[in-house]
Amino acid sequence: xxxxxxxxxxxxxxxxxGPLKALATGTNAPFLDAVCGVSFxxxxxxxxxxxxxxxxxxxxxxxTIIGLQRALSGSISFxxxxxxxxxxxxxxxxxxRMAMMFQDPIGSLSPRLTVRSLxxxxxxxxxxxxxxxxxxxxxxxxxxxxxxxFARRYPHQLSGGQARRVGxxxxxxxxxxxxxxxxxxxxxxxxxxxxxxxxxxxxxxxxGMAILIITHNxxxxxxxxxxxxxxxxxxxIELGSTEHIFDQPRHPYTEALLAANPExxxxxxxxxxxxxxxxxxxxxxxxxxxxxxxxxxxxxICSRVFPESSTSPDDPEHSFRCHFPLAxxxxxxxxxxxxxxxxxx
Amino acid sequence: xxxxxxxxPPSSSRPLLEICDLNLDFGTPRGRIHALRxxxxxxxxxxxxxxxxxxxxxxxxxxxTVMGLLAENADVTAGSILFEGRDLLTMxxxxxxxxxxxRLSMIFQDPMTALNPVRTIESQMxxxxxxxxxxxxxxxxxxVDMLHRVGIPDPKNRLGAYPHQFSGGMRQRVCIAMALLVKxxxxxxxxxxxxxxxxxxxxxxxxxxxxxxxxGCSILFVSHHLGAVAELCDRVAVMYAxxxxxxxxxxxxxxxxxxxxxxxxxxxxxxxxxKSTRTLPTIPGEVPSLLGAKVGCIFRTRCQHAFDRCxxxxxxxxxxxxxxxxxxxxxxxxxxxxA
Numbered sequence: 001x002x003x004x005x006x007x008x009x010x011x012x013x014x015x016x017x018g019p020l021k022a023l024a025t026g027t028n029a030p031f032l033d034a035v036c037g038v039s040f041x042x043x044x045x046x047x048x049x050x051x052x053x054x055x056x057x058x059x060x061x062x063x064t065i066i067g068l069q070r071a072l073s074g075s076i077s078f079x080x081x082x083x084x085x086x087x088x089x090x091x092x093x094x095x096x097r098m099a100m101m102f103q104d105p106i107g108s109l110s111p112r113l114t115v116r117s118l119x120x121x122x123x124x125x126x127x128x129x130x131x132x133x134x135x136x137x138x139x140x141x142x143x144x145x146x147x148x149x150f151a152r153r154y155p156h157q158l159s160g161g162q163a164r165r166v167g168x169x170x171x172x173x174x175x176x177x178x179x180x181x182x183x184x185x186x187x188x189x190x191x192x193x194x195x196x197x198x199x200x201x202x203x204x205x206x207x208g209m210a211i212l213i214i215t216h217n218x219x220x221x222x223x224x225x226x227x228x229x230x231x232x233x234x235x236x237i238e239l240g241s242t243e244h245i246f247d248q249p250r251h252p253y254t255e256a257l258l259a260a261n262p263e264x265x266x267x268x269x270x271x272x273x274x275x276x277x278x279x280x281x282x283x284x285x286x287x288x289x290x291x292x293x294x295x296x297x298x299x300x301i302c303s304r305v306f307p308e309s310s311t312s313p314d315d316p317e318h319s320f321r322c323h324f325p326l327a328x329x330x331x332x333x334x335x336x337x338x339x340x341x342x343x344x345x
Numbered sequence: 346x347x348x349x350x351x352x353x354p355p356s357s358s359r360p361l362l363e364i365c366d367l368n369l370d371f372g373t374p375r376g377r378i379h380a381l382r383x384x385x386x387x388x389x390x391x392x393x394x395x396x397x398x399x400x401x402x403x404x405x406x407x408x409x410t411v412m413g414l415l416a417e418n419a420d421v422t423a424g425s426i427l428f429e430g431r432d433l434l435t436m437x438x439x440x441x442x443x444x445x446x447x448r449l450s451m452i453f454q455d456p457m458t459a460l461n462p463v464r465t466i467e468s469q470m471x472x473x474x475x476x477x478x479x480x481x482x483x484x485x486x487x488x489v490d491m492l493h494r495v496g497i498p499d500p501k502n503r504l505g506a507y508p509h510q511f512s513g514g515m516r517q518r519v520c521i522a523m524a525l526l527v528k529x530x531x532x533x534x535x536x537x538x539x540x541x542x543x544x545x546x547x548x549x550x551x552x553x554x555x556x557x558x559x560x561g562c563s564i565l566f567v568s569h570h571l572g573a574v575a576e577l578c579d580r581v582a583v584m585y586a587x588x589x590x591x592x593x594x595x596x597x598x599x600x601x602x603x604x605x606x607x608x609x610x611x612x613x614x615x616x617x618x619x620k621s622t623r624t625l626p627t628i629p630g631e632v633p634s635l636l637g638a639k640v641g642c643i644f645r646t647r648c649q650h651a652f653d654r655c656x657x658x659x660x661x662x663x664x665x666x667x668x669x670x671x672x673x674x675x676x677x678x679x680x681x682x683x684a
Contacts, residue, residue: 053542054513160400187539189399189569190613194625201623216542219615223622243621260544262572264614266595274551275544277498278514 003041004177004210005065010038010074012060012234016283032282034060036234037074042178047204047211049221049242051257052231053279058214059103060234062180065212066100067091079177096126099171101181105163109155115141115166116151122173140169144199161192168199172207180212185220197224218261222246227317230254233282233290240318250312250325252295289323297324359430360387361563362411362531367424369410377420378635380406382587382643384424385662388531393557393564395578395595397571397610401632402584404567405454408535411565412451413441429530447476450529454536456516460508466492466519467504473523491522495552514545518552525556532557532564538573546570550577571614575599583607586632586643593669603663603671606644642674650675 012035022030035057042048050058063069065076067083076084083094099122102108109118119140120133137151144165155163164184171179184200185193197220204211213225221228221242229239230253238251249255256273275294280286286293292302301323310325312318369381381403388394396404409415411426413433426433429448433441453459461469470488471481479487485504492500495518508516517537524532534553538546550573557564568574574581575595582592583606591604602608609628611617618625630647633639642648645655654674663676 053544190571190610190615191399191628194613194615194627198624198627218543219618223615223618223625257544260547261616262547262550262570262576264571264575264599264611264616266575266599274547278512278545 002043004044004046004079005042005212006075006077007041007061007065008039008075008077010035010061010064010076011072012057012064012069013072033072033285034234034282035064035071038231038234038236040229040236040239042210042212044177044210045204045208046227047213047225049213049215049225049228050231051216051218051221051228053216055279055282056231057234058231059182062100062182062212062214066098066180067095092126096174097176098178098180099174099176101164101167101171101179101184103183103186105160105167105187106155106158108167109158109163111155113154114151115153115155115158118155118166119151119170119173122170126174128174136173140173143172143203144169160187161189161196164188164192164196165199168196168203172203175207176209178210178212180214182214183216184213185215185217193220200224218258230257233279233285235290235321236319237291237322238318238320240312240315240320244312244315244318248326250318250320250327251291251322252297252324252326253291254320255326289321299324361390361429362386362388362565363425363427364407364411365425365427367407367410367426368422369406369415369424370420370422371416372418372420373636376636379637379639380419380587380635381410382639383659384584384587384589386582386589386592388563388565389580390530390563391557391561392579393554393566393577395566395568395574395581396584397569397574397581398584399569399610399632401586403587404569404584405535406587407584408451408533408565408567411531412445412449412533414451443476446473446527448530450524450527450532452517452520452524452532452534452537455540456513456520457540459520460516462508465505465507466511470504470519470523470526473526476527487526488522491526492519494556495519495522495525496548497522514541514548517541517545517549521549521552521556525560525562528560529562532562533567534564535567536569537566538568538570546573553577571599571611572616583610587635588643588672590644590673591669591671593665597666597669601666601669603665603669603676604644604673605648605650605675607671609647642672 011033014032014034015030016032017030038061050061052058060069064071071084075082078094083091116133116137119137123131123136138148141148141150146162146165158166185196188196200211201224215221225242227240228242228245229236232253238245238254245254246258249258256275259273277294280293288304289302289307292298295302307321307323309319309321364384364386367381367384371378371380384407396407398404421434467485467488471484474484489500489504492503497503497515497518511519538549541549554577566578578595581595581598582589585606591598591607598607602611612626613628615625628647633643633646641657642655642660645651660672660674662670662672664670665676
């Protein structure tokens with residue numbers, strides 16, 4: 001499979017204060033690095049998940065790919081063409097092949113437009129005037145399983161799940177090669193969440209597009225994705241096949257994240273790993289391994305030396321940044337692996 | 346707060362909060378929406394009772410009814426809410442007001458908007474103690490102590506900060522600190538972890554559990570997250586379209602669900618599916634409109650076991666085992682609780 005989207009060493013920086021204030025307060029670098037040197041690929045028809053807590057830079061990556069945010073450095077190539085440098089009209093043909101589903105299903109739909117106008121706006125923007133708006137709207141609504149008379153409704157007349165479907169229909173309007181879904185199930189009930197995910201899975205099977213899912217819901221990741229990347233403070237700390245990572249997380253943060261998923265079972269006994277404290281501010285990054293302030297395995301070296309990316313011996317596709325990656329000892333309990341510390345250095 | 350011991354749970358066997366046959370309508374231009382129908386629920390002293398259900402099932406409405414925070418178009422048509430033996434619904438506005446922030450307190454869903462953005466945490470935490478005795482400096486000391494207990498580092502200095510200077514998880518901790526500062530008998534928590542990330546959610550649930558044990562209060566915990574409910578609650582009530590369809594001890598509900606809706610809801614949770622699957626289970630159909638009078642079982646349109654009787658009459662509560670009741674005609678062979 002060839003890579004549809006290739007992101008290399010992407011850096012995104014936000015300015016946190018104006019130059020005058022920086023001068024007045026004596027701040028040398030009034031910047032915040034939201035994304036720090038992230039590289040990944042998505043093949044055609046593949047699903048990749050970006051996982052991490054709020055503020056870890058997941059949505060910033062999505063916004064940079066789609067062109068809503070400029071990168072500081074790095075490259076984004078789509079189907080072999082470098083698109084990071086492109087703007088305006090030059091970028092438009094590529095934007096037509098990518099679509100974004102935004103996090104807030106109702107907020108991302110203009111309240112003054114009907115569902116029909118919302119669904120056919122992509123055609124107008126990309127100058128596809130020959131298409132019949134009414135026919136297209138009906139087709140898209142049918143695709144996502146909504147009745148055709150929804151075309152006349154306004155966003156406030158939709159429930160969260162319906163608005164989400166309209167968001168999916170709009171993303172599908174131009175038959176994109178890549179869909180970027182930012183928290184596609186946030187705020188939905190379990191049953192509706194299942195419907196939305198099944199719909200995405202079915203449409204992916206039918207239309208063959210690649211999906212980049214951004215979420216912090218690990219249950220979604222496990223059932224929906226081929227590969228996953230775990231982010232912490234704007235970096236990938238682990239990247240690999242979803243199955244392998246769930247089976248054998250190598251980074252302690254991934255381990256904690258997987259264990260933090262409360263089981264819908266009152267008698268579930270598992271070694272819950274509770275992380276101390278909160279995510280450090282990206283303005284004050286910890287030295288060495290950035291996770292060492294919350295890591296239960298942290299040793300002396302972790303606070304001094306930044307861990308380089310290493311790969312798993314049995315799976316070269318599985319990479320992680322940790323001085324003391326976890327290794328499995330026994331499997332017990334409810335399918336949750338127990339881990340022991342194995343020093344590699 | 347540091348000087349006296351936590352209140353011991355009341356020894357009487359009577360539940361702290363008894364909701365009996367509560368019916369509540371919302372008046373709308375299109376007619377009356379029957380948002381709660383025949384809701385009966387007990388919250389025993391020093392226990393955590395969870396309410397689960399999909400959006401629109403009335404779980405937040407129930408929480409707001411207990412707190413007396415309903416919108417103006419809400420109309421309680423029948424039923425009672427006994428809190429410590431007194432009916433909250435017949436009480437004067439002043440009488441109710443005096444319970445809030447004293448015996449009753451609440452944590453809201455969104456920590457970003459629950460705090461006043463233009464006032465410091467300090468002034469808000471002192472204000473909430475308006476029922477308590479003591480000087481301002483004593484109240485400030487209690488606030489510092491409580492912030493320390495909910496895990497806010499350096500509380501003395503953070504007290505003067507404004508809400509926007511805290512992160513989401515920190516703000517929810519501040520809200521919990523405020524709600525528990527008054528040592529309530531009952532804490533109503535409306536989806537307190539929905540706006541938070543997974544690792545923070547676990548922290549907040551453990552914090553609530555520890556503080557609940559320490560203070561000895563009861564918690565009415567509203568959530569649609571089944572994992573959180575399983576972890577925190579002693580008892581669970583499952584709501585669907587304005588009715589409590591099943592309730593019982595948390596173990597019974599999760600291990601041995603009797604109502605088809607409870608079963609479907611549990612099956613839908615991807616957290617319970619061990620093997621990776623491409624197609625997740627769902628509950629086909631939609632929640633029925635609550636406009637107008639309803640005859641028959643409210644879940645029948647989506648229930649795969651529905652039969653004639655489900656269309657004709659409302660199911661009563663049937664008892665299963667020791668401490669579990671469900672409203673479903675399928676349980677008709679079992680012993681009737683109320684007829």
